[in-house]
Amino acid sequence: MNKKELYTLKGFHREDFTITGYSFGSGDKAACIVGAIRGNEYQQMYICSQLIRILGELEERGQITSNNEILVVPCLNHYSVNVQKRFWAMDNSDINRRFPGIHGGDTTQNIAAELFDSIKGYSYGIQFTSFYMPGDFIPHVRMMETGHQSPSLANLFGLPYVVIRKPKPLDTTTLNYNWQMNGTCAFSIYSNCSDYIDDVSARQAVASVLRFLTRMGIIKYYNHSGYIAHVLDEDELMAVKTDTAGLYRGLKKPSDPVFRGDIIGEVIDPYEGEVINQIISPTEGIIFFAHTAPTVMENNVVYRIIRRLHE
Amino acid sequence: MVEEVVTVDMPVSEKIVIRKNRIMSAKLSDDAKRLSIVTGIHGDELDGQYICYELNRRIKEHVELLNGIVDIYPAVNPLGIESCTRGMPMFDLDMNRVFPGMENGATAEYLASKIVNDIIGSDMCVDLHSSNIFIKEVPQVRVFDQFKDKLMPYAELMNADFIWEYRINTVLEATLANSLNHLGVPTLVIEMGVGNKVERRYGDQIIEGIFNLMIELGMWKADKTTVRKPMISSEGSITVIHARVTGLFMAAFDDGILKKVEMGEHIGDIVEPLTGRLLHRVEAPCSGTVFTFREYPVVYEGAILCRIFGGGVHE
């Protein structure tokens, strides 16, 4: 295990901002794994920390295949983590909207550019990331449809689902998109949550990466073969929305099966306590995403359902 | 007449309401024009608030001079304005990255689509922005080069000091202005001043420009006024000075905006409060006119300190 500083920015009155990477094995740039880019991606950082611990053990036991280098960057933005801000603490810019970055650009463009120099050129790029709306997901691998994506490789993580997303303008500045444009085969892994640590889901995420690295011949590791993934297009997910705003009580969780007509959530009058709206499942299928915040607005997406899929 | 463009219920006893004020001439000819003035997409940009107020006031004062319809949308992101937040506070989402929106999309996209649909039908739209809290900008029109043939004649009417022709990147495709331009409403983006503040003289300057635009469109019965002749980015070169080091930036002059600098001229110093050391003396790498200047004095390495326009300066 080789701990190295990938980037340093001098602080003003804070300590210097340093991005730390851990590399394992040596030789060809095989895989790069990136954790928290936003300050609230605790689960993502935790998963990376567990991977670093295990990869260190594997390396000591000679289980990294020769001529393969793995780089893990657990956190790109501890300045934000430490002050509990989601984005760059000074100007609220999102580093995951700054790629591929600009050398000599403003601070976060420059951070993205310098960091991209360290993490590009790998055969595989794996990023643990989060969604902008509060909620829980079925753990899945997400790929952007750039023309360079390969769902068959995404399947090798052995997670239950692979989601293909058509990039929107906003996506073109993410790490995932720019990795792909740069020739790295890039995957985003959505664990079920961000803001808190969920050990079960973290173990699943760690296992999925080790499984992928094993199948690509980068490490030697003996683990369960996981799922044969169900591949779906993001557009196939059916959004279920609220008609009414208020306090919210979700009745289903990700992976739960639902039937047409099931009551899957309730909106409660925030002052008078009555249930003022029942959320009815418009379809049968499996819950893919569930809103978790205690309140909803009018027209809030509270579920995304994989239609007509059975367990 | 104040109208609600779109409303969305929030969880507790409140709605998001986006409003506009429509001012119409007493008689509307068949070819009457409609101008939309939009601001407040970014909650920390407040110059547009003053411009909306003053424009409303002045048009109403002489409504007999109006020929057509002026729609004023003072707050596309009302929650941002009232929480000192650039984006939509609950999602930390930049609203100017979700246009043209989607009727059945998430909240921000839904609001965006309602706003766009309301503006469609205007003959012209002006989208007013300020800079952020970090850098101050000279009053300027930003024109995406894809639409420059159509927009430049209007941009020159706006009494701005600078017109910046922009090469559009993919992210900016989802701005209100770009969406409207694609949907057939010629839209000018105005940028000025600094965040969280109203610079009245800049507001007054752009209001003159808006009246001048209305005169040109036949919407305001008054004699043509003479407006400033702007510097145009394509007629010269833009040089950006970034902070070489982290520290406190102390400018060499009070207001850098529109200052003419010579190559090698002292722009400011980056200093270290803890030790009293001068970390870096900042000098102009070229001569020209300053059109962007650092406002927030704490700088990390890479922060923008100054932009200088060189060449093609109209005296």
Ligand SMILES: [Zn+2]
């Ligand atoms: Zn703005």
